[in-house]
Amino acid sequence: MNVLKAMISLVIFWIVIADVALAQEKGTYRFALLRQNDSVPRLDNRNGLSWYRSLKHLYVSENNQLTLGGSWRGQAESFVNEEFSTEGRQDNIWFLNRLLFHAHLKLGDRFETFAELGSSLIEGKNNLSPVDKDVLYVNQLFVAYEISSLWTLEVGRRNIRLGSGRLVDIREGPNVRRSFDMAELRYHTKVFEALSFFSVPVRPEPGAFDNGQWTFDETFSGLYTTTHFADDNYLDAYVLYQKEDGAIYQSGTDNERRVSIGARHVGTVKGFTYNNEVVYQMGSFGNQDISAWTLSLQVEAELKVLGKDFDVGIKTEAISGDKNSTDGKMNTFDALYPRGAYFGRVARFGPSNLIDVHPYVNTTFNKLSLEVDYAAFWRYSLEDGVYGAAMTLDYPSLNDQRFIANQMGFIAGYRFNHAIGVELEGNVIFPGPFLRENNMDDTLFHMVLTTEVKF
Template sequence: MMKIATTILCLICLFLMPQVALAQNTKQSKSNVLGFQWLRQNDSIVIDEPQDFYQEIKSIALGNTTTLSFGGSYRFQIEAYINEQFDKNQDQNDYWFLHRGMIHAHLKMGSKFEIFGELNSSLVSSKEAIAPVDKDELNVNQLFARYQFNDNFNMLVGRQNMRLGTGRLIDVREGPNVRLSFDMAQLQYTNQNTKITGFYAIPVQQQFGIFDNDAFQTDETHSALYWTQNWTEKTNTDFYIFYKEETDKSWNEVTANDYRTSFGLRHFGTWQGLNYNNEFVYQLGKFGSETISAWTASLIIEKEFDAATPFTIGAKTEAISGDKTSDDNTLNSFDALYPRGAYFGRVARFGPSNLIDVHPYIKSKIGKIDIEFDYVAFWRFSTNDGVYNPALIINYPPENDERFIGNQIGAITGYQLNNFISFELESNVIFPGAFLQQSSQGDTLYHFVFTTEIKF
């Protein structure tokens, strides 16, 4: 079945490449706009004077006020590790190939009603330990209807990808091969300075096959109220409340029902020429017989320099609580809910729980080339808790009292060939600290990812 899906994707790409090239080389009128977004339902597509077949299918008139648009993307990645578990004596055949193809249709009926549908095929080869985020042969990634009651209120029902705020707790999960979807009902209020979103959602449980994902899986539900307020041109806030229920959740070798409420505040904007983005979250609830009391705080500040070659220097730091002790009937480990898989780069060795990190970076753009260098130092917040992976499963148990986990150095180079085609190379090196070294995992880890993506 994987060979069939791969063949279909290749045929799609062979068909579309000439159309993409034609659309890129064709002289467009100023009124024609193609702006692609991560969430393709947010694309900015304006085709007043189609110049070719590709532009015609981007905006098909079905009446005076009804339009239909088609599009999609194909992403290919090569990912490789050396000493993936900080141990050079393990099997070093750690490289694999990831393919992701998506195709969508967007129907707009005036300014009141829209339907958006998107299919996804995510394949992986040469990888032995395949995770749910690596493979899903064919699935409905998004399928929802939205109705605009008036200038302020709209309602959405169906399946969609989401990203709220900076994606600390709810994200599209763009880094891994399979995106995260929710079956949900959502009501939203917006005006010039305010957006308030409320929803009840059930995360889709990914399977490896064709149209076999579990819909309306009620073992896990998530509801939220998210309020974004633009107070001035330079000062903004997010206030939010998330409530998550999950039956038979596994946490640190214990399985129990988890009822968790997260209260969050995000403050972001500009001050004295600096961009800032600060966030605090507190969690309470019950995990089995244990009382939940966990928190995280994140600070981000950066400065843009308008030089001959513009560049930005920034720094991030955060503290994420871990469990103080295993026998006090209180769980202090923070649950990041549905974060992006590549939380600290695509290397994704450490997840957002029981962690302190300091993360300076510098980035620049030279023509069509984007360059970024960063450094991250990691410590355990609590020495009685272990180090988690991005799925919030303990990868490295608390076998010693050392706090320092390691140093990570990363580099990303991206090249945007045109509106349709982009390339990116990311590399990371992690030097184990005392905690990993004393756990017999003291060898330097190397990680590389090459990505090419076509959007159409």
Template sequence: MRTLVCLFLLLACYVKIFAQTIPPFNSIRFSEDYSFLKNDSLKNWYEKLKYNQLSKKGRAFISIGGEIRYQFFRFHHEDWGDAPDDNNGFILTRYLGHADFHAGKSFRTFVQLQSSLANDRISPSPVDENLLDLHQAFFDISIPINKANKIVVRLGRQEMAYGSQRLVALRDGPNNRQSFDAGKLIYSGERLKTDVFYAHFVKSKPAIFDDGFNKDTKFWGSYTVINHLSYIQNIDLYYLGIWKASAFFDDGEAKELRHSIGSRIWNNIKGFRYDIEGLYQFGKFGGKQINAWTVSINSGIKFNELKLKPELGIKAELISGDRFYDDKKLQTFNPLFPRGNYFGLAALIGPSNLLDLHPSVSLEITKKLLLNADYDAFWRFSENDGIYSPNVSLTYSGKNIPDKLIGQQYSTDIVYTANNFLYFRVEFTWFNAGSFLKAAGTGKDIIFTAFTTQLKF
């Protein structure tokens, strides 16, 4: 903790200098490009860290960066009263460090280490704690077609994120981000980008350098983004396939082969944004036929001319659940590899067998200080299916429980972005347990408080 505070203070001393030249960091760190510093002959020590020239002409260079995130969490009645209560809370700390080497415009390699620690956490899961491991290690070979188009071949361990990250995400909210051992072919043009990939999900393990190759979860597909279209402006088209040696739903456990076909239209113009997505899933779960689907809408309008620049948002989702137990079909939707904080940092509910309605409001107190408040109501879509956590593990079975109301979640958070490097967030969540939770378990209300501070460099 003392080291963390010292790093924060050290960076704060230099922030005015750095802010003049270094753009905001990306959530996907390997997408950052610091080659613009090539011709800067008066680089300070930090700029040299971001662009360290290795050849006379500057075609070869290496960039160093990282992240330190500190979080304090406290749950009252965790798991709606069915988990041991921890009155003192616990601390999650994540360290990320990377090196990005470029040799001209045709070759690059990116290596990143991750250490995720869970202090005072009762029985931490692999998502909470991974002492030290190789999080990413891949190389790119870039093949230019013309000035506007190129093909990139990427091989190795890598993060993947697509669209709104409802299906394939970085999993940045939880303490341990997720990655894949993958081969990927990327085509980039002026208005179109397509990824084709085959991957194995990297299963997180708690010890040091033990996240080996995982043959139990295979993942493949293609994802295309087309921009600047008439009327709808932007559209995503995708196919995603998954095979799991063992999958568990409320209707049983078996091998799973699932195909997902979907589309997303989205835009953000003049303060109005919309994101509409729908997809259909089919395949086999043991001897059962998969027939699942989801549709979602996420829209908002921001009044930039008003004081505090309020933004009103509304999200709603229909996510299929299994219709009958012990039949030859499975309608439970599998969200694949979604955001861990899908419905807030507390991460209480996952996107399977769900109907939710989620209005929100955001206020810009200052340019650096943002206040958010939201309400989320959850119901089971089908009474013959349970509820699931964000990683698709069954939280409560729905057998012999007709009640559909899961509960209502009230959340508020304050975000202070000091600069490109420092970020602070305080969050409070109250989950009012509904009739289903009271019938399925202890059914106590959850109160969750969290403090996050993050340094990127």
């Protein structure tokens, strides 16, 4: 309870302080998910600045400036029947705190460096995952140099998100974000962008400045392009290569070399917005040849009901699984580095060996946003198991049942301003025949309350 009281006190403090400060600077700053992309105006000098802007703009000179910022996110999360079972303790509520603090230095129009420290803490949870706790770590630290109007070079540690985040995302849902030590070269015009990169994933550890790095037993590289046909119509095409030693699937553990070739098309036709993606994977897993694929379809329309706008949409995916563990072929699709909350913050099923249908409705009432969704899950292959969000084999194939579960969820969010928000998410999962025959037959309940303050 002391942790909860501290969280409430801190939230109230920042609401009072940040609301006053940001009210004075209304419209000046816009904070992005990746804070290096914040909209922060350049200043000629620091004369006459309010106390907030004086702290924000620590250093200003002609064509140069150093700005500071950060965020705090607190979460209270709880499960009932976490593993689809009433056995064991059910009062499992835990509290997560994530603090990020950054400094962004821009020298002229071509050079910049960005440094971001993080501290992700948790209390009340016994079985910690690598994404729950990291006492003190370097989340991002990179330099960028604009070689010309067309080319930009970046080197260092970064959070990255490609496309819609289906394959590569910053993992915003969990307590510890995903970072890569990488070098990247960007080419960009008004209608075409290309990103080539080589990276090593950073392995989070729970202590201070002890994250694993530069082991090279896992690397990730590729070329990602975007062609813009119009503001609301563009095509992504990419080739990605992942090397991972000791990968684990239903068919066993071995070294993996996987190539992903994909395309994603986003557009609008007669009031309908679509976001469709197809990926084919090849390579090797030990002495097996990889042949895997996924097809993702999403369509959304804005409807007016009783004078209110509602976004109504449906997502559906078919994701391949292994057909036969002895045929010399690996058919399990690997989603690489997706967001941890792929199907909601409950994150019980990951995007491998899966068929899902996911309708949803969302709307906003001034500062209040609401979303209600439903998802149904099936196994694509009866010879393969069901994988978790971190590509772990959480539910091995122990029966011939295809239907996994029904999931219902909601998200209610309220934004006091562009810097302060509160969100409540709830999920209920009803086990299907696959889980029930594995002795996991109790309904799972999940709730998470999130407060975030950016400054």
